[in-house]
Amino acid sequence: MVSQHVAVIGAGAAGLVAARELRREGHRVVVFEREPRAGGTWVYTPATEPDPLGFDPSRPVVHSSLYKSLRTNLPREVMGFGDYPFLPRADGSGDPRRYPGHEEALAYLEDFAREFGLEEVVRFEEEIVGVGKAEEGGKWKVTSRMRSGGGGGGGGGEEEVFDAVVVCNGHYTEPRIAEIPGIDLWPGQQIHSHNYRTPEPFQDLVVVLIGSAASAVDVSRDIAKVAKEVHVASRSYEYDTLGMQSGYDNMWLHPMIEKAHADGKVTFLDGSYVGADIILHCTGYKYHFPFLETNGIVSVDDNRVGPLYKHVFPPHLSPWLSFVGLPWKVVPFPQFEYQSRWIAGALSGRIALPSEEEMMEDVEDLYSELKALGIPKRYTHNLASSQFEYNDWLAIQSGSRPSEEWRKEMYSESMRKMRARPEVYRDEEIDETLISEAHEDFAKFPLRR
Ligand code: FAD
Numbered sequence: 001m002v003s004q005h006v007a008v009i010g011a012g013a014a015g016l017v018a019a020r021e022l023r024r025e026g027h028r029v030v031v032f033e034r035e036p037r038a039g040g041t042w043v044y045t046p047a048t049e050p051d052p053l054g055f056d057p058s059r060p061v062v063h064s065s066l067y068k069s070l071r072t073n074l075p076r077e078v079m080g081f082g083d084y085p086f087l088p089r090a091d092g093s094g095d096p097r098r099y100p101g102h103e104e105a106l107a108y109l110e111d112f113a114r115e116f117g118l119e120e121v122v123r124f125e126e127e128i129v130g131v132g133k134a135e136e137g138g139k140w141k142v143t144s145r146m147r148s149g150g151g152g153g154g155g156g157g158e159e160e161v162f163d164a165v166v167v168c169n170g171h172y173t174e175p176r177i178a179e180i181p182g183i184d185l186w187p188g189q190q191i192h193s194h195n196y197r198t199p200e201p202f203q204d205l206v207v208v209l210i211g212s213a214a215s216a217v218d219v220s221r222d223i224a225k226v227a228k229e230v231h232v233a234s235r236s237y238e239y240d241t242l243g244m245q246s247g248y249d250n251m252w253l254h255p256m257i258e259k260a261h262a263d264g265k266v267t268f269l270d271g272s273y274v275g276a277d278i279i280l281h282c283t284g285y286k287y288h289f290p291f292l293e294t295n296g297i298v299s300v301d302d303n304r305v306g307p308l309y310k311h312v313f314p315p316h317l318s319p320w321l322s323f324v325g326l327p328w329k330v331v332p333f334p335q336f337e338y339q340s341r342w343i344a345g346a347l348s349g350r351i352a353l354p355s356e357e358e359m360m361e362d363v364e365d366l367y368s369e370l371k372a373l374g375i376p377k378r379y380t381h382n383l384a385s386s387q388f389e390y391n392d393w394l395a396i397q398s399g400s401r402p403s404e405e406w407r408k409e410m411y412s413e414s415m416r417k418m419r420a421r422p423e424v425y426r427d428e429e430i431d432e433t434l435i436s437e438a439h440e441d442f443a444k445f446p447l448r449r
Contacts, residue, residue, distance in 0.1 A: 012040020034127035132293035186260035211282030
């Protein structure tokens with residue numbers, strides 16, 4: 001097996017597990033992390049960006065989009081890595097709930113990093129600002145700079161050469177905004193959920209919140225505690241669910257916004273309207289790789305990152321450039337682990353990848369299939385119901401065990417409960433047999449928190 005010198009960008013869950021798998025395979029790893037600590041998304045900060053919609057490319061970027069009240073939307077058994085279960089800490093410290101608060105998820109990642117000695121390979125407060133092909137052989141030139149406040153230098157970039165680069169920079173930081181006719185003349189305020197932390201600033205306001213995914217569901221309920229009215233607009237609501245929400249006297253569901261008007265009114269597609277103070281966009285995020293200098297060999301088009309073989313390798317640059325963590329509507333941590341193992345094995349030569357032509361053909365087949373089904377490009381990395389099949393395919397490539405049956409079942413059950421009872425699903429009992437199966441499995445791993 002050949003040991004490569006590998007740069008990993010980001011020390012969130014993806015970068016940490018990538019570093020572990022690469023080191024297990026015998027590679028020499030440097031993880032670049034622009035923040036002062038590991039954990040990525042899970043490092044909550046009350047700080048927000050000065051531009052509440054994130055339009056200004058030169059704005060100081062705040063990485064995490066967590067809000068203060070956030071609890072995980074997956075049960076801890078399902079969420080954890082395959083061989084390092086997300087159990088409550090043995091010493092009783094922390095948050096033992098099955099759907100814990102965000103601090104517990106960060107503590108878990110910190111324990112993971114400590115357990116596998118990962119922090120020794122992370123260079124904190126070093127931001128990657130350039131990744132391009134080096135003159136020398138097939139190598140990569142990686143340019144980093146110290147972020148202000150960090151221990152050294154500041155300002156200018158430092159160039160280093162690596163055999164391979166693994167991109168783990170996350171994709172919940174760059175806001176995607178709903179297009180609303182008339183918005184330029186509308187006099188109210190707008191904010192994206194990336195900059196939402198607590199409900200207090202919404203006290204007594206009439207809020208229009210756009211979106212229906214997990215954070216829209218949580219944030220609308222958070223805000224309803226203090227706002228005068230919350231009007232949730234989404235493309236995906238069924239008409240029979242519209243109207244005032246049970247359990248609330250100040251929250252309504254609407255179809256999508258039709259138009260925003262100069263007099264402050266916001267009209268919806270069913271003809272209903274409100275006079276609103278603020279529009280809150282819970283409309284998701286964009287993939288963003290401002291450091292990539294790959295001359296269009298890999299690019300982002302309508303939120304499709306491509307071309308990528310199995311969402312990981314650009315065929316022309318494989319295995320020397322790879323991405324961990326692009327798929328969405330998935331259980332992230334275990335999937336990062338499968339992808340990382342595959343990358344580590346491909347880099348050492350233990351796992352053979354198909355030829356560039358074969359990989360391109362596979363990508364083209366996926367694109368044709370999505371087109372034939374009328375699925376827009378921006379859904380390319382939405383794996384949802386095929387995520388476990390995808391994980392199992394990756395597991396076969398690297399000789400790992402496939403996804404556990406209990407994990408698949410518990411995931412489906414948790415999704416069902418979340419949709420049916422968004423207020424209370426986190427504290428409901430679940431099938432005890434599934435929990436026991438998970439714990440029997442966890443007992444096989446000697447490393448425990
Ligand atoms: P991130 O955690 O975003 O980490 C990326 C890292 O890269 C960051 O540390 C960042 O500072 C660093 N970085 C970025 N650019 C550079 C650069 N140029 N140079 C150096 N470093 C850089 N998942 C779950 O499993 N359960 C949940 O309940 C859950 N809830 C969520 C709720 C919200 C509101 C959000 C936004 C996400 C949620 N997720 C949840 C998904 C979550 O993002 C993933 O679990 C996971 O943390 C993503 O890990 P990552 O390493 O891919 O990205």
